[in-house]
Amino acid sequence: MGRVLASAACLASASFARGGGPPQADPKPPAGSKPAGVVSGPPAAFEVSSVKLNKSGSGSSGSNFKNGRFTATNVPLKNLMGYDAFGIPQPRILGGPKWLDSARFDIDARMETIAADGLKTLSNDQREAEMRAMFQQLLADRFKLAVHWETRDLPVYALVAAKKGPKLQETKNPGDTWTSSGGGNFSGTSLTLNEFAEALTQGLSRELGRVVIDKTGIQGRYDLALKWTPDIDADGSASNSGPAIFTAIQEQLGLKLESAKGPVKVLIIDHLEMPTEN
Numbered sequence: 001m002g003r004v005l006a007s008a009a010c011l012a013s014a015s016f017a018r019g020g021g022p023p024q025a026d027p028k029p030p031a032g033s034k035p036a037g038v039v040s041g042p043p044a045a046f047e048v049s050s051v052k053l054n055k056s057g058s059g060s061s062g063s064n065f066k067n068g069r070f071t072a073t074n075v076p077l078k079n080l081m082g083y084d085a086f087g088i089p090q091p092r093i094l095g096g097p098k099w100l101d102s103a104r105f106d107i108d109a110r111m112e113t114i115a116a117d118g119l120k121t122l123s124n125d126q127r128e129a130e131m132r133a134m135f136q137q138l139l140a141d142r143f144k145l146a147v148h149w150e151t152r153d154l155p156v157y158a159l160v161a162a163k164k165g166p167k168l169q170e171t172k173n174p175g176d177t178w179t180s181s182g183g184g185n186f187s188g189t190s191l192t193l194n195e196f197a198e199a200l201t202q203g204l205s206r207e208l209g210r211v212v213i214d215k216t217g218i219q220g221r222y223d224l225a226l227k228w229t230p231d232i233d234a235d236g237s238a239s240n241s242g243p244a245i246f247t248a249i250q251e252q253l254g255l256k257l258e259s260a261k262g263p264v265k266v267l268i269i270d271h272l273e274m275p276t277e278n
Helices: 077-086 113-120 124-143 193-203 245-253
Strands: 048-053 062-066 069-076 093-095 104-110 146-161 178-182 185-191 211-214 222-227 255-271
Touching: 048 124, 069 077, 077 093, 077 104, 077 124, 113 124, 146 193, 178 193, 185 193, 193 211, 193 222, 211 255, 222 245, 245 255
Parallel strands: 093 255, 146 211
Antiparallel strands: 048 104, 062 069, 069 104, 146 255, 178 185, 185 222
16 A cells, blocks of 8 residues: 655645645545636645644643634644544554643644635535645644544444334425434434434544444434533543434434444554654
């Protein structure tokens, strides 16, 4: 499998240069050109960036992208590498140094005004591709990130219908898709079950530890709500009350997570360095 240096072709931001370099390490088509009718400007890129190690010890983090400026406080690096840079949940990112799972960073990155304005003219898919390219370049420039893709046969959870059948509510807002999760609560609007499986993989990576794959065969979009008791409380103690996530999914949605093995496309970290602060 060929090795991809993330800094070779594209310029990179979490929410989510161009020309003759090697292809991006991204499962979606690279943001190489704009369609006819879109006013062309400078390539989407962060002109300047500041990266500092956060030593607060806090467990909370946050990020925001607005008007060409990306800011993140106390963010784990895998958050940036996941959906924002490469469009995958964190359990599909393998390898890297020991500090990858513990170090957190404060980041402030800014685009030129004309490039930020050009980003607004793109379609959602085109903007997403540009943003991922920007984040990939940011990671390559500041963390010297190099990666490649592999497909591996790994333990997964298969999302299937429970014995008594699914308990799903068809969406009332088919054009408004969003998800929210935290503290033993999950809610989603206008989700396919494949999107729900992806949301479980990303949002519950600590509790599940595996990729969730939709095997229900159920089509359509649904409004989903789920409540459970996390295995670990906010103070770090174990929880013994309330349903576990597996029970909650079965009782509240009529679905089930079954242990299985399956081919999973994973991102392998070949090289990563602690950044020089500025």
